[in-house]
Amino acid sequence: MHTQLDWSNVVTIREALSRASSFLREQGVADPAFEAELLVRHCLGWDRTRFLISMGEPIPAKVRERLAALCQRRSRREPLQYMFGTQEFYGRPFHVRPGVLIPRPETEILVEQLLQRADQAWPANQSLHVADIGTGSGAICITIACERPHWQVSTVDLSPDATAIARENAEQLGAKVRFLQGDLVEPLLEAREQVDILVSNPPYIPSRDVDELDDEVKAYEPRLALDGGDDGLDCYRRLCAALPSLLKQKALVGFEVGIHQAHDIAALMKGSGGIDQVEIVADLAGIDRVVIGMRTGQK
Incomplete structure (x- = not known):
C-alpha cells in the first residue's frame, strides 16, 4: 500500500x-x-x-x-538507475535497464588494477588480447576498450538482453568490442582462443542469500547476474578450471569477488595450475574485493 x-x-x-x-x-x-x-x-x-x-x-x-x-x-523500490536509464562508471555514462546488473563503484577497482598491472607487465604499445566474461551493461569491457584502444577486447554473456544493451553502450562510447554469446568461457574454448588478460565479475551471491537481498536488487536486477550457486563459487570453479587452456604463457587474471570469498578464490586460482602469483586487493570499505592472478611465463 x-x-x-x-x-x-x-x-x-x-x-x-x-x-x-x-x-x-x-x-x-x-x-x-x-x-x-x-x-x-x-x-x-x-x-x-x-x-x-x-x-x-x-x-x-x-x-x-x-x-x-x-x-x-x-x-x-525501483532503482534510480533504471528510472533514469543511466549509471556512470569510470567517468562514462552507461545505459542500464532491467536485464542488466547496475554497474557498482567496486568494479572500478577491478578495472583499475588490471590496467595498472598490465602497464607494468607489458610494453605500452603492445596489443593485448582481453576477454571479459559476463558482459552485463558492458561496463568492464567497454571501459578497457576505451582506456586502451589498441587492445583487442572480447566479451561473453549468456543473456541476449545484456548483450543488446552492451552493444548500445559500445556504440555510444565509441568502443571497439567483439561480442560473443555463450556460457562463460565456452565460446573461447570452442574456438581454442588464448588471451593475455581474463577478467570477470561473475554471479557470486550464494543462492540462499539472493532472496535476502534488498528489494530493489532482488525484485529488479537479473537473478542470472546475481546467483552464484550453493556457496557462490560455481562460476569461479569453472573459470579457474579453464585457465590452463585459456591463458597465454604470460597472462593476467582479475576477478571481482563477494565478501569472505577472496581466499577461497585465490586458492582456486593457484590450484588451477595456470597461475603463478596471486594477490588480494581490498575495496575502499576494507573488504577483500578483487583477486588478481599472474602467469609469469617463467619456467
Whole structure:
C-alpha cells in the first residue's frame, strides 16, 4: 500500500523538492532528501548549480506530474538507475535497464588494477588480447576498450538482453568490442582462443542469500547476474578450471569477488595450475574485493 502524493498546492521547485522528500521519507527510503533532489533535477534536466539558484521558480505542470510518477515508482523500490536509464562508471555514462546488473563503484577497482598491472607487465604499445566474461551493461569491457584502444577486447554473456544493451553502450562510447554469446568461457574454448588478460565479475551471491537481498536488487536486477550457486563459487570453479587452456604463457587474471570469498578464490586460482602469483586487493570499505592472478611465463 503506497500513499498517493497530493501535488495540488505545489507551485515552486522548492515546494516540489520538499514534497518529494517527505513522501520518500514516509516510504522508508534511506536517503530521502538526496534522492528527492536527484529526481527533481532529472525531471527538469538541470545540473545542481542551476537547480540551487532556481528554487523559487514555478515548477511546470508536466514536470510536476512526471516527478509524482517517479516518486511512486521509487516507493516500490525501483532503482534510480533504471528510472533514469543511466549509471556512470569510470567517468562514462552507461545505459542500464532491467536485464542488466547496475554497474557498482567496486568494479572500478577491478578495472583499475588490471590496467595498472598490465602497464607494468607489458610494453605500452603492445596489443593485448582481453576477454571479459559476463558482459552485463558492458561496463568492464567497454571501459578497457576505451582506456586502451589498441587492445583487442572480447566479451561473453549468456543473456541476449545484456548483450543488446552492451552493444548500445559500445556504440555510444565509441568502443571497439567483439561480442560473443555463450556460457562463460565456452565460446573461447570452442574456438581454442588464448588471451593475455581474463577478467570477470561473475554471479557470486550464494543462492540462499539472493532472496535476502534488498528489494530493489532482488525484485529488479537479473537473478542470472546475481546467483552464484550453493556457496557462490560455481562460476569461479569453472573459470579457474579453464585457465590452463585459456591463458597465454604470460597472462593476467582479475576477478571481482563477494565478501569472505577472496581466499577461497585465490586458492582456486593457484590450484588451477595456470597461475603463478596471486594477490588480494581490498575495496575502499576494507573488504577483500578483487583477486588478481599472474602467469609469469617463467619456467
